[in-house]
Every structure is written in C-alpha cells, then in structure tokens.
Amino acid sequence: MWLEVRRELERVVGSEYVSSDPEVTFLYHWDFVTAEEPGVCDIVVMPGSTREVQEVVRLANKWRIPVVPWVSGVNIGGLATPRRGGIVVDLRRMNRILEVNEDDMYAVVEGGTTWGDLKGHLERHHPDLRPGVPWAPAGAGVVPCYLCYGFTDLSFMAGTGADFLNGLEVVLPTGEVVRTGSCMCTSYWHSRAPLPDLTGLFVGWDGATGIVTKAGVKLWPNLPTEYLILLADTVRDGVEAFKRVARKCTGILDMCFVNYTWLMSLLGYHEKEEDPLDPEEAGVQDFYGLIAVAASSEREMEAKKEAIEEAAGTGVLADLEAVMELFPEEARPQGYALVNPPIHFYNCWNYSYGGGGEWVGCYLSSRHVASYYRIAVSVAKKYGRHAQMYGRVMSGGHHWIARVNISFNKDDPSDIEAARRCLMEIDEKVRQLPSVVRYKAPSWAKERNFSRASPDSLELIKRVRRLLDPNGVMNPGHGL
Numbered sequence: 436m437w438l439e440v441r442r443e444l445e446r447v448v449g450s451e452y453v454s455s456d457p458e459v460t461f462l463y464h465w466d467f468v469t470a471e472e473p474g475v476c477d478i479v480v481m482p483g484s485t486r487e488v489q490e491v492v493r494l495a496n497k498w499r500i501p502v503v504p505w506v507s508g509v510n511i512g513g514l515a516t517p518r519r520g521g522i523v524v525d526l527r528r529m530n531r532i533l534e535v536n537e538d539d540m541y542a543v544v545e546g547g548t549t550w551g552d553l554k555g556h557l558e559r560h561h562p563d564l565r566p567g568v569p570w571a572p573a574g575a576g577v578v579p580c581y582l583c584y585g586f587t588d589l590s591f592m593a594g595t596g597a598d599f600l601n602g603l604e605v606v607l608p609t610g611e612v613v614r615t616g617s618c619m620c621t622s623y624w625h626s627r628a629p630l631p632d633l634t635g636l637f638v639g640w641d642g643a644t645g646i647v648t649k650a651g652v653k654l655w656p657n658l659p660t661e662y663l664i665l666l667a668d669t670v671r672d673g674v675e676a677f678k679r680v681a682r683k684c685t686g687i688l689d690m691c692f693v694n695y696t697w698l699m700s701l702l703g704y705h706e707k708e709e710d711p712l713d714p715e716e717a718g719v720q721d722f723y724g725l726i727a728v729a730a731s732s733e734r735e736m737e738a739k740k741e742a743i744e745e746a747a748g749t750g751v752l753a754d755l756e757a758v759m760e761l762f763p764e765e766a767r768p769q770g771y772a773l774v775n776p777p778i779h780f781y782n783c784w785n786y787s788y789g790g791g792g793e794w795v796g797c798y799l800s801s802r803h804v805a806s807y808y809r810i811a812v813s814v815a816k817k818y819g820r821h822a823q824m825y826g827r828v829m830s831g832g833h834h835w836i837a838r839v840n841i842s843f844n845k846d847d848p849s850d851i852e853a854a855r856r857c858l859m860e861i862d863e864k865v866r867q868l869p870s871v872v873r874y875k876a877p878s879w880a881k882e883r884n885f886s887r888a889s890p891d892s893l894e895l896i897k898r899v900r901r902l903l904d905p906n907g908v909m910n911p912g913h914g915l
C-alpha cells in the first residue's frame with residue numbers, strides 16, 4: 436500500500452517533496468522529549484499550496500491513514516509526533532508573507548511561516564511594525580505557536596497567541612477549505628468580530644481539526660522599548676510586586692520572571708551536582724523579573740519607569756548591566772539573550788548536564804504562582820534536581836503562566852526515566868492547586884487536564900471532532 440500512497444503523493448507535490456527514506460522520516464518520528472514515546476512517520480510530504488494540502492488530505496481519507504501537520508516539531512509536548520504512523524505534512528515550503536496591512540496592523544502568513552521568516556520580512560520591509568515573538572528558536576512556526584496558545588514578548592499587553600489571530604484559512608480533515616473571521620466575507624483579515632467565532636474550532640486542538648494554510652496575525656507599533664529588572668528575595672515577594680505593577684501601570688508590553696537556577700543557566704553557567712539547590716544557601720535572591728516598557732519619547736519613558744518603580748514598592752529596579760554585575764565576569768553572557776528574541780535558548784537546559792530538558796508548564800491564577808513554585812521545588816529536590824522556574828503575567832494580569840524545567844542527560848536512559856518520574860510528580864502535585872491547567876500538554880497530562888471536566892463537556896468536544904473528521908485521520912492520538 437505505502438508504495439501506491441507514495442506514488443499518488445508524488446503526483447500531487449512532485450517526487451522531490453515526498454520521502455519514505457528512513458534517514459528522512461526519522462527526523463519526524465519524535466521530538467526527543469520524555470513526554471511522549473517515539474511514533475512512526477511512514478511518509479513525509481512537503482506541499483507548496485493550499486490546493487496541494489487539500490489533495491494530500493483527500494488521499495489520507497481515501498487510504499484511511501493518519502495525516503499530521505508539522506512545522507518544526509519543537510513544541511516540547513510531543514504534539515506533532517505521529518502516534519499512529521501515516522503522513523507527516525511538513526509545511527515549511529508554505530512560508531510566504533502574503534500581505535502586510537500597515538493601516539490595520541496585521542500580516543497574512545502561510546501555515547509554515549517561521550519566526551525567522553516573519554521577523555526578517557518585517558525588519559526589512561515594515562520596520563515600524565513588529566509581531567509578538569516567543570523565546571522559541573527562529574526556525575519554529577508562527578501559526579502552531581498561536582494555535583497552541585503560545586505566549587510572547589507582548590503577552591502582558593495583548594494576551595496569548597490565540598488572541599493574536601484575526602482569522603484563518605483551513606483545510607478541514609475532509610479536504611474542504613474554510614475561512615474564519617473577517618476574511619470569510621471580505622478581502623480584509625482585520626478581526627474575528629462580529630461573526631460566529633469559528634477560529635476556536637482550530638485553536639487548542641493540536642492540529643487535530645484541520646491544517647491551517649493561512650493566518651491573519653496581529654502586528655504592533657515597533658516603539659523604542661526598555662527593559663527593567665525587578666529583583667526580590669523570594670518568588671512570593673516578586674509575584675506580589677508584579678501584581679502591584681500590573682494594576683497601576685500602562686504601556687507595559689511584557690512581564691516575566693525566572694528564578695536563580697534559570698538565570699544561572701541563561702548566563703551560560705553549567706549546573707553541577709554540588710551546586711546549592713537553595714538560593715539562600717547560594718547567597719542570592721530568587722526572583723529576577725523583567726518588565727518591557729514601550730514609549731514614543733524619552734519623557735514618556737521616564738514617566739512610565741517612575742510609575743513602575745513607585746508601584747513595585749519593594750524590590751530593586753535596576754537595568755540589565757546592574758544585574759550582570761551580580762555575577763562573576765566570566766559567567767556574563769555576550770549580549771543578554773532576553774532582549775533580542777527569537778533566540779536559541781539552548782542554555783536553558785545546561786548542555787554540560789546532557790542536553791535534555793523538559794517542562795511542566797501551566798496557565799493559572801496569580802494566587803497560585805508562588806505555591807506552584809514551592810511545590811515544584813520540593814518535588815525536584817526529592818529527585819536531587821534544580822527546578823528552573825519561569826513565569827509570565829498574561830493579558831494585563833488576568834491570568835499567569837508558570838513553568839518548571841528539569842534538566843537530564845539525553846544519553847542516559849536511567850537519568851531520562853528519573854526526570855520523567857520527577858516531571859510527572861510535579862504535574863500531579865501542582866494540580867492540587869485549583870486553577871492549574873497544563874498547556875501544550877502531552878497526552879498523559881491532557882487526560883489529567885480533563886479529569887475534572889463534566890461528561891457533557893467532554894462529549895461535546897468529541898462530537899465536534901467527529902463532525903469535522905468522520906474518518907479520524909487528522910493527527911490521531913492528539914487533541915482529545
């Protein structure tokens with residue numbers, strides 16, 4: 436059968452864009468994290484247009500084989516791992532920026548556009564506009580990030596990636612092409628209002644309800660931006676200071692923080708077994724907050740900085756240089772990474788420790804961020820590991836993100852297993868906090884997400900999926 440499928444796919448996209456060679460398909464079988472077992476990619480195909488995506492999906496229906504959308508596969512939840520085999524649709528040929536509307540500040544991008552593509556295009560042709568960018572590698576996808584409720588350096592001001600989507604063009608699992616948002620009935624991609632919001636049928640579903648071939652994404656004025664650092668002794672103190680700032684100050688683009696172990700690894704410091712797990716023992720503070728502020732004049736910037744300082748109340752506001760001086764000269768990075776995303780954040784994972792890293796990341800209430808951290812640290816300590824913490828204030832302070840990374844040695848199966856147990860226990864314990872919901876959850880964690888959902892809610896989700904995908908071909912084993 437696979438030979439025939441391959442021939443038919445070659446007729447659609449051309450033989451140079453189809454492969455079932457093991458050395459090629461290997462790249463798509465797993466995202467190298469402990470969260471998911473490896474899957475199988477039988478054939479990978481790279482379509483170049485919406486019509487070709489349609490044809491591929493129709494073939495998948497004809498043969499009743501799975502079809503998995505893929506851009507770079509680094510979501511760290513195993514969401515693009517082909518769990519039931521089949522065709523991986525690598526969308527990276529579809530990386531064109533089709534339109535930039537300067538008046539309404541949006542871009543229309545294809546489904547395989549990467550952060551490098553979008554940011555590079557804007558810097559060259561529309562330098563007064565910028566997108567919201569995650570800390571992900573430059574080769575990762577814009578559309579999957581936004582579809583998965585990703586968070587960016589504009590998330591305090593503008594919310595999750597899902598809020599950045601004005602409308603979509605989607606190839607449904609049955610092969611029809613639909614549009615959502617204003618682009619459904621006009622030639623503009625300016626908003627989702629005031630139509631029935633069909634965009635939600637494709638947001639948060641891990642590519643299980645269709646393949647997005649075009650998206651209208653919001654852009655913002657590229658104003659001069661400064662970065663303020665808020666230091667606090669503990670995560671609890673820092674969270675309270677951030678809450679005060681979020682309530683009182685405007686013009687903030689982003690507010691996020693890391694704990695001392697994450698900061699050390701950002702600085703290129705290599706974790707060693709003898710390193711103290713406690714910041715007090717290390718003699719350092721534990722909350723390193725970053726506040727990004729935009730203003731169009733120096734006077735406005737100074738006034739905003741003053742207002743933030745006053746609202747913070749506690750904590751020392753310093754600039755990046757001052758923070759660098761807290762650390763030994765040899766440990767200081769060349770050009771501080773946080774100020775220029777997207778970047779390769781390999782240092783998060785202490786490559787000296789074996790290059791492996793994975794996180795338990797959640798959306799939650801501000802009330803539970805400090806407790807989340809306390810619980811994660813106590814579990815990580817039990818396993819003799821550093822808990823690298825990162826948090827972000829979302830949507831003007833309406834909710835938060837908290838996540839803890841655990842490092843491991845990718846070459847040591849027993850270390851991977853210990854890390855997996857540690858991550859699963861952190862996941863289990865932080866869920867005792869009533870507001871916690873995992874994002875980009877691997878399948879085992881997704882089941883836990885829904886364990887408190889009502890049977891009727893679950894049935895509705897399943898019904899919608901069956902309606903859109905009667906043959907069950909689209910990314911099976913993911914979504915719900």
Ligand SMILES: Cc1cc2nc3c(=O)[nH]c(=O)nc-3n(C[C@H](O)[C@H](O)[C@H](O)COP(=O)(O)OP(=O)(O)OC[C@H]3O[C@@H](n4cnc5c(N)ncnc54)[C@H](O)[C@@H]3O)c2cc1C
Pocket residue numbers: 503504505506507508509510511514515526546547569570571572574575576577578579580581582583584585586587640641642643645646647648779780781910913
């Ligand atoms: C070091 C590092 C740092 C990161 N930092 C951040 C961060 O700060 N914020 C953040 O949000 N993320 C972050 N990420 C996660 C991730 O890289 C981004 O969210 C990324 O943009 C997702 O793109 P991807 O190409 O990896 O998606 P993929 O893994 O290829 O896809 C993710 C999911 O979307 C589906 N999908 C892909 N394309 C489509 C499409 N066109 N239509 C429908 N479904 C589709 C896939 O099937 C899969 O379920 C980080 C990752 C790394 C490795």
